[in-house]
Every structure is written in C-alpha cells, then in structure tokens.
Amino acid sequence: MPGGVRPRGPLWLITPSLIFLTALFAWPLVAGIGQALTGPGGFTLANVRRMLDDPYFWPAARNTALLIVVLIPLQFALAIAMALLLRARPRFAGVYFYIWVIPLAISDLAAGLVWLAVFTDRGYLNSALAHLQIDGYAWLSYQHPVTMFLAVVVAELWRSTSLVFVIVVAGMQSIPRDYDEAAAVFGASYWQRLRKVILPQLRPSLQVALILRTILALETFAVAQALTGRNLPLLVGETYQWYSVLQNPNVATAIALVILALSMLAAFGYLRALREPGGQP
Template identity: 80%
Template sequence: MARTGRRTPPAAVLLIAPSLIFMTALFMWPLVVGVGQALVGPDGPTTAYLRRMLDDPYFWTAARNTLLLIVVLIPLQFAFAIAMALLLRERPRFAGFHFYIWVIPLAISDLAAGLVWLSVFTDRGYLNSALDMIGIDGYAWLSYQNPVTMFIAVVLAELWRATSLVFVIVVAGMQGIPKDYDEAAEVFGATYWQRVRHVILPQLRPSLQVALILRTILALETFAVAQALTGRNLPLLVGETYQWYSVQLNPNVSAAIALVILAVSMLAAAGYLRLMRDQTETR
C-alpha cells in the first residue's frame, strides 16, 4: 500500500531558509518600499515623481558629474593599485610596513577623508599656505567659479581614500598566482612587462572583476567626500537623494533618484560580467 502524506522539504532548503528570510527582509523589503515611493502616488501608480526628477536641472548635472567621476577615477585607481601590488610582490624591505601604510585610508570614514582634504584645498589650507611661502598667490580651489579644480579635488580625495580597497583585492588575487608560471616565462626570455601582461594580469581577471564591480558601485555612491569639499557646488547623484529627502522633504523624488542609481549599478555589474566572460571565452 502506497504511503501518503505531506512531502518534507529537502534538507538543503531547510538549511538555507533562515538566510533566505534574512536576505529578503534586509534587501527585498526596502527595495519594494523604494519602488513604491517612486512609482506610486496617493491615487495609484504614477510617473509624476520621475518627471519631477527629470525636470530638475541639478539631476542632469549630477548624472554628468557622477559619470565623469567614474570614467576618470576608476582607471586611475586600478593603475595605482596594480602598480603598488606589483611592487609589493617583489618583496622589498619592510614589505609589511608598506602594506599597512597603503591600507590606512580603509580605516578612515568618507566624511573624515573629505575633511582631511578640505584642510588641504580650502582658501587658507595647506596648499595655499605652501604656495604663499614660495611667493605664489593662493587660488580658490573649491570655489563654484572653478568647477575643474573642484572636480580634481574630489578625484584626489577619492583616489587617496578608496584605492586601498582595490589594492587589497589585487594583493589577495596575486597570492593565488603560482610563481611557477612567472618563472617559466622568465626562463623562456619574457621581459618583466611581458610577464605582467601575459602571465600575471590574465590570472588576476577574477579579482579585477570583483574590484571593478565594487568600485563602480561605490563610485556611484560617492557623497560624503564631495559634500565636505564642495557642498552642492559639485552635485552628485547620491547627494541629490539627500537634498530631496532631507532638505526639500520629498522622499518620493529621492526614491526615484535612488532607483536610477540602482539601475545603473546593476547594468554596470552585468556589463562587466558579460565583458569579462566574453574575453575569457575568446581566449
């Protein structure tokens, strides 16, 4: 006689169920609330908040500045991080000391880093003081009349603050590269730069992929550094969510801008994964 009764879930499902519930409560519910704030009004579904966002001239300026920041900052960070990791790979004297010095910015908050660089670029800051000592007049680096120098100040601050994250990921990736490949290439006459290009960097691809996705998403979320240095004179997307939510008391438009940031982050991550995968398959 066949046994009847309710089927019990597989053991694997029971084991991951608490994690699924936790992740749903932590991420999915806020996402649903955010989408509701951006797309649902008192009378039902609406695009009024999206139109209000698009009609705001600060939104387009913020989008342009954020995109430009990513385009300029990410290549610089990866170039510096890879160069520092390659230097550390050669095991110089006091290598551990160099490593800890380079990762110090990881322990500094965004706002604190912005205030540090504010003391450098402000009108009576260290940079103008040094110029004055050699007989050069100071410059209003952070004035709204000088958007180029404002942008450069934000790039330098973010470069100092966040390159260490890429550096740590690259160093961790290099730990997993067998030295046999590098030594074999050297035996067959490959130069140092040929070994870097054809041996080390291809094996670093997974680490670089992770670092690229993380840094792009975090660059999209740049806020405190720019806020400390420039206020709203150099608007960025996350800064506009703060303005709409806290200053203009409009959480709906703020949620709409947050959805734009989320969409761009997801598209960037998917694009990086697709690009890396296609290059790997081609090779």
Template identity: 45%
Template sequence: MNARLLPYMLILPVTLFLGVFFLYPFVLVAQQAFSGSDGFSMANFRDVFSYWKFPISLKNTLLLAAIVVPVQLALSLLMATMVSKMKKGRDLVLYVWTIPLGISDLAAGIIWLAIFEQSGFLNSMMSGLGVIDQPVNFLSYQHPGVIFLAIALAEIWRATAIMLVIIVAGIGLIPKEYYEAAEVFGASPWKRFTKITLPMLRPSLQTALILRVVLAFEVFAVVAALGGTLMPVLMGEIYAYQFDLLNSNAAAALALVVLALSIAFTVIILRVLRVPKGASI
C-alpha cells in the same frame, strides 16, 4: 542531518539577512518610487528627470567615476605588483597603504579641505614660494575644475586601497610555477604581467571594479565637504529630496536610478572581464 540539506542550511542565515536588510527595504523603496496619488504612477521619475539639476548631477557622477576608477585601477595594479615582489617589509608597506580604509568619507573630505581651503596647506605653500600674493579661494564657483580635481584626488587617496587589497589577494593565488616557466622561456616582466598576471586576475578584477564602480556612484560625503552645492551628484540630490525638499517619493525614484546604473555597469564589467570557456594561460 541530511547531507543534501546541509548546503541550504549553511546559506540560510545569509539568505535571511539579505531578505530582511536588502530585499524588504528595496520593495518599500520601489513602492514609494512608483506610487502616486492615484496608485501606480511614473510621476516621480518624470519629476526627477525634468529637474534642472538631474543632468548636471548625472554628468558629474559619471565623469567622476570615469576618471577616478581607471586611475585607481592602474595605481592598485602597480602597488600590488610592487608589494608581491617585496621580500622584506611587505606587511608594513601594505598596512601603510591601507590606512585610508579606516578613514570615513567625511573625514577624508575634511582632510583634503584642509589642503585646498584659503588657510590651508596649498595656499601656505604657494605663498611661501612666492607664487601668490594673497590666499586664493580654490573651492569657489570661480574654480569648478579645482573643485572637481580636489574631489577626485580625495577619492583616489581614500578608496584605492579597496581595490589594492582585493588585487593583492588575487596575485597571491597565482601559482609561482607559471612565472618560473615564463622566465625560463625568456618572457620579459611586461610579458609575464600581460600574459599571466592580468588573465589570472580576472575574477579579482571583476570583484574590485564592481565594488569600486558601485561605490563611485554613491559618492556623497567627500563631495559635500569639498564642493558643497557647487558640484551636485546623484547621491547629493537624493539627500536633498529626502531631507531638504521632504519628497521621499522622488528620493526613492532617484535611488532606483542609481541602482539601475550600478546594475548596468556591473553587467558590463562581468561581460568584458568574463573568462572564456576552455581558455588557458
């Protein structure tokens, strides 16, 4: 085989997979989103943007991502730094911390529902401490802040391990000689973290943040389990358009809106965390 053709042959299976399972469905969704009774039309987008739930679901989605992702980033950096410094039990601790990765979104929502519902752990604990006289329905329209908090906690618990695994792998690729040299010159642990770890982790942070932000925009099952219709999000509205309102064109239009948001934030993350040319540690 010609050596020049070998790289193209190696990437051919992945290219075919993306073409069949991503590009082709994307074209079909785009056709649905921009189609109307008279052919090409923006009516589906106008319907979506004018619906009273759209600004609420957009605000909830962005607010949830803005709170959950930074908390997960801070936690994953702290946990990854702790794991990288451990001499014994490192694999066991990392395994325990990544257990939530094996739990589905819906299962995670049900687990946290068992904590916040009227007969759940939180009510039992508060009743046992004498804080309340009777169970409180925390997940009702009267407590929107508690619903948001429950969803945020469930997402933080469920998906922090995604970023943790990527960052642990990134820290493992940093040469130990950098830390040894910095320690010889008297750099404090914080200096070593900010001047060595963070700059060298930029590629890993890019990957972790892009993946987590995209998944944050696609949150659905956890919200459905804990908030139901009391906290609308974009993916929930796509589901409602497709299966409740039987309007697949509007669902496709809203799906493209979510895709556009994901692409926009991906570009922002790539620009903010880009590695300057000629930069050195």
C-alpha cells in the same frame, strides 16, 4: 530518488538565506519602487518627471559618470602598481602595506575634511604656494568647476584606492610564482609576463574590485559634500537633498532607484566583460 522525486533537504538548507535576502533586499526594493511610483491619488509618474525636470539631476548624473570614468582607471593603475611593488618583496614591504591601507580606517567625511584643509583658500596647498611666492587659487570655488572636480578625484583617489589595493594583493598571493619564473626562463620580458601571466590570473580579483569600486563610486557623497557642498552635484547628494532638505522622500527614492539600476548594469557588464573565454563569469 524513486519516482523522480527530488530530495527537499537542500531546499530547507537554503530557506533561511532566501528569507534573509528577501527581508534585506527584495522587500525594501519593492517598497522603494512603490514609494517612487505612488502619490496621494495612487499610481503616478509625477515623482519621476519631477526628478528628470530638476535642474540638478542631469549635472549630478554627468558628474557621477565622469567621476567613475576618471577615478576607476587611476585607482586600478595605482593599486596594481603598488601590489606589484610588494610582490617584488622590497625591504620594509610590511611597513609599506600598512601605510597604504591607513585610508581604509578613515571615514568618508573625515577624509573629506582632511582634504578640505588642503584645498580651502587658506589651506595647506595655498600656504605652500605662498612660501614659493606664488599667488593662491580658489580651488573649491563654484567659478572653477574643473579644480572642484579634480579636488574630489584626488580625495577619493587617496581614500579608496586602498580597497582595490587590498583586493589585488590578495589575488596576487594566490598566483604561483612558478608561472612567472617559467615565463622568464623562456625569455618573456617583464611587461609580457605582466600581460600574459599575472593580469589574466588576476581576473577574478579585478572583477570583484571593479564591481565594488564602481558601486561605491556611484555612491560618492561625503567627500564631495565636505569639499564642494552642492556646487558639484552628485546623484547620492541629490538623494540627500530631496530627502532631508526638500522633505520629499518619493523623489529621493526615485533617484536612489536610478543609482541601483546603474549599479546592477555595471555589475552585469563587468561580469560579462571579464568572464573566462568560453566559460562562465
């Protein structure tokens, strides 16, 4: 452009998106920060201190972190294994696909209630054990925190692995089979082809799936609430408790901001860790 003036056309084109994102994200974020850091007398850190002093906050943070550490690797291992099975084109591959994605159509609370019917004291699991002449077990008792946690892991594994599976299947469909076949011709074993050919090309799909699943795992609530109530506190559950039960939206917002910060840190970490060598994320 003459005189070094840049055209304003592109700016006008993205203006509606900027307005939409500001209204959808930026303004609620500013309002949330203001609510968490204000009180009757103006600016205060009392809500943050009350959040940190709450006896449920740190167990909730620990349980949420532990859920992510245990759940995410299991989900990705299962999703990749199922996607590789479909890539091999077995008989009835389409049937397998639709069966595996059924949990996507089930709400979080409904999934929690389904697994509550399995793990409750008179549920299907204890009934099956009774048929085998084995005494039942209080899987969801507050006295057994390990089995409570495992019940939530199993329920979340069943409910949300299908999301990772769909993303991985979509990523595998974009990988040309020629690469895999060429590696096989040159003597590469199946595991070598998986590590050196398939998984590197799945990097963008795995990146998206990791970000989504970590954020959604941080927001796990309905399944745990249906199975354990507050016996297994999680961060989103504490947000609900402070907002709806204790009627304190300021502290609830402070916990929500912690979840937001953890989500953003996780997304940034995945983008850094899984970016192309020598390139952009």
